[in-house]
Amino acid sequence: MQIENSTCLFHVDNEKFCGSLSEDKHKGFNIHVMSIPCQKKTSWSGKVPFSTLSKFASQCHMAIDEYKAVLIQAFTEGQNHDFEFDFKQNTHELILKKDIGNQDIKMKFGRFQLEKQLSCAVIQDFLLDTLAHNQAESKKQICELKEAEKQLKLENERLVKLLEETLNIKEKMESELYAKFIAILNEKKKKIRELSKGVPPKQAANKEAPSSSRQIEKDEDADEYDEETDYETDEESAVGKKRKYE
Numbered sequence: 001m002q003i004e005n006s007t008c009l010f011h012v013d014n015e016k017f018c019g020s021l022s023e024d025k026h027k028g029f030n031i032h033v034m035s036i037p038c039q040k041k042t043s044w045s046g047k048v049p050f051s052t053l054s055k056f057a058s059q060c061h062m063a064i065d066e067y068k069a070v071l072i073q074a075f076t077e078g079q080n081h082d083f084e085f086d087f088k089q090n091t092h093e094l095i096l097k098k099d100i101g102n103q104d105i106k107m108k109f110g111r112f113q114l115e116k117q118l119s120c121a122v123i124q125d126f127l128l129d130t131l132a133h134n135q136a137e138s139k140k141q142i143c144e145l146k147e148a149e150k151q152l153k154l155e156n157e158r159l160v161k162l163l164e165e166t167l168n169i170k171e172k173m174e175s176e177l178y179a180k181f182i183a184i185l186n187e188k189k190k191k192i193r194e195l196s197k198g199v200p201p202k203q204a205a206n207k208e209a210p211s212s213s214r215q216i217e218k219d220e221d222a223d224e225y226d227e228e229t230d231y232e233t234d235e236e237s238a239v240g241k242k243r244k245y246e
Contacts, residue, residue, distance in 0.1 A: 005133055008078030009036070010085035017087055019094070021075035028053060029071070031112050033087060033094060044092055046114035056110045060098075070098070071110065083109075092116055 006021045020032040028050045034043040050064075057067035074083040074096055084097040084106050092114045097106035 005129070006072050006075035008075050010079035010087075012085065012087045017085070019075060019078075019085065021072065023068070023072070031094065031114060033114060043117045044087075044094075044114035045117055046092075046094075046112055048110075048112055060107070060109060071096075074098070074109070 008019050010017055010019060016036045018034045018036050022030045022032075024030060027047065029048040030045065031048060032043060032045045053067060053071075054064050057064045060067060062070070077083060079085050082099045084099075086095040086097070087093070088095070094112045094114055095108065096110045096112070098109040099105070100107050
């Protein structure tokens with residue numbers, strides 16, 4: 001059962017090749033190489049067992065799973081600054097090299113012995129199967145992405161609606177709190193006016209009549225509370241005057 005299919009293009013001595021890699025769960029990897037165009041109708045293919053993969057992984061100081069992942073990456077990306085392919089048609093050897101850093105030095109990542117085939121039919125069938133598989137996977141991913149986009153749009157609409165409702169509730173609560181605050185503040189100012197204008201009779205008998213200047217000052221203080229507050233008021237100032245006359 002093939003669980004990975006990778007296809008890439010690479011050049012060797014101005015000649016173009018198509019390389020394909022398929023992973024067999026129980027046996028290892030299958031490698032196919034075909035020149036493009038296939039003028040002589042020949043191709044090369046070979047099997048790479050897990051024992052050989054383990055050997056290459058050990059030489060590269062890598063775990064087997066890590067080595068397999070990098071090998072699949074090489075046959076997916078093709079020849080670039082990270083990977084270099086070299087195919088020797090006379091010995092039917094495919095050599096893969098990998099860049100080891102910024103030193104422009106590539107180490108030998110694998111040497112695969114292939115066999116010459118008399119027909120390109122094998123690799124052509126494989127390529128068609130790979131393309132069909134990739135197309136089906138792409139369609140599946142597109143459908144999944146469209147569904148995810150649809151769900152995200154619905155979620156976005158729900159959150160926008162929730163935000164609007166929250167803002168409306170906030171504004172309503174603020175209006176109610178302001179109204180209660182103004183009512184309480186006006187009630188306190190009313191009581192302060194009452195305290196500033198009236199003094200108990202017994203206390204008045206024991207006190208001397210206030211001077212004219214002091215009476216004027218008291219009257220001016222009382223006038224400050226003749227009008228009720230509609231919005232913002234300095235409550236602390238009002239409370240301070242209340243304590244003055246207690």
